[in-house]
Amino acid sequence: MNHNTPLSPRPLRHLAKVHRRVLTAAQLRAHGVSAAERDEQCRPGGPWQQILPGVFLLHPGPPTSEERLHAVLMYATRGPLPQTAPGVPTQPTAQEPHRPVYAEVMITGLAALTLHGFASAPALLSLEKIDILVPRMRRLRSTGCARIVRTAALPTPEPVTGLPVAPVPRVLADAVAELADAGVVRRLLTEAVRGGHCEPAAVVKELTQARLLSRPHVVDAVDSLLAEGRAIAENRLYRMVREYGLPDPVWNVDLRLPGGPHLGGLDAYWPEQAVAVELDTRAPRQGHRQDDDALWSEYTRKREHLERLGITVVHITPKKLRDAMEQQATVVRTALMAAVDRDPAAYVVVLPR
Template sequence: MKRGKWADDPALLWQVAVNGVIKSTALQELGVAGSTVTARCRDGGQWQRILPGIVLLHNGVPSQLQRCTAALLYGGDGAVLSGHASLGAHGYAPSGSMSGVHVLVPPERHRASTSFVTVERTWRMPDGVMRGSLRCAPIARSVVDAARRARHADQCRALIASAVQRGDVSVDELAMELADGPRRYSAGPRSVLAELGTNAHSVAEIDAQKLYAKSGLPAMVFNRDLFTSDGSFLARPDGWLDEVGLAWEIDSLAHHLSPADHEATVLRRALLRRHGVVVVEHLPRTILGAPAMVLADLRSDYELARSRPRPKLYLRDALAA
């Protein structure tokens, strides 16, 4: 026979649970007998043990929110999500490596990694940032923790570049976070931050800069504000060859999906051309798949730019001088 408050009010369990997830000890406090929990968590039962001591109040596939909730309950008071799970809660796109949930706990707490949860004991417990019902590490910590565990350099590069491009965190903030943490598994993120130190804001631009270094053309600067002679802001091209007034634009489709973004790109390039700028445009896949053609385009347009008077446009530093 059922005994306890929950027998008279079954909805009480869901009210006490967080996102349908509840500790076994909380069930006991509500009067749910251990034998009842065991019976309901058997194969084919109404509930399931999603983690040791943690029960999910249905027998279907748990959502990512429920997995993260269970991981935090398993981690205990003050536990904080980090890595990809935290970034997902911060609004980042899902990642193929989000199957595991990374949880930070204080060093004195003994929790073993289990099932889909990776538990990290750390002296550097961050202040939790609430995202809905989930306690998450700040974005800089989440990005660095995810980057350390990236399996491939491209994954690490895309993750860090995405965070910087969104404006959620700066290269300096990531560098400080990386420097404060352990050196283990830090080679990949350190390499990417060194690349981003040249002011590249996306994976496509990093690839472009690497290719341009092989062109034999004069030095190009990237993501610098361009002004007219009266000091008015004109644009911020992806790349700018100041010697001849040539702009290089990388059409990364991932960042121009909305009609508004596409229209802004078209208007910016039309404005550059009206001011006499030679604009070279390439897709990221062309830079990777046809580098010889891209270099030929750059050299050809460089000669075109040299053949006409340089437009009276200036970088901020040059204007100030």
């Protein structure tokens, strides 16, 4: 028996019942289709067609968007994988000859943004290429509608309509890498934050690792992204105080010692309890490591100075506000209640920021 010998010959008409009419050569073999029969079906004007190397479409018309997505995943998954998860078969079996098994590959780029529900992403059928994220050592080349994107470390995929899709921050970086239109880049980054898909810091981290912050139109979009993220975080902080029944603070203030130095700005402050909330909306920027370290040192110095004056500082990140608002409200409420057991704080002047 050689690799062209079918496992169990069956009439080709049974393939009309296959739910998704896109199969690999190995899956066709598992269905009992020899290489010769397959090639005959794919002759010019025939009922089948080869959509990608080793991947076949079992009808003559153009593929649907779903068929294209599965086709590129099948193409990227063919052959042995470097680190297949235990118990996950890399080849179809006779019992499940058309079961899709997508280990260590995932959709990324613009197609993935569409799957994640981005309104500003293009329709799947309008995309000439579909980006597929694979480990760096995989021996694959871009061809047809499949564009291979390599990475040293694969992220954990998120299942979307049964397909493995890269997380939004990574997807954005891969999409932006192929985009030169500043308006499109800005819309995608803004929607990522405004739509609640992810936090700005996660996006900036991926853009930094992809070395994209040397492009002026990307830097401009990131500046807008950070401003958008800051405004959204502030609105969440207002909502947290309102929805969880916290006493009203004074908002966006500067503190000073009477006749003395400026102590720093705060997002919310409860003067009677001497409790402050500060939002951490920093994001790492390529080439700005020293600036980032200096900013964090300033955060730390301000917090330590305020706490020496008897002011409790609650440090909150936008991600915590988004994912665990009730927990953050409890932290603030606990700090407010504990004020009665603390020594009185030093007198400070509160000014609008």
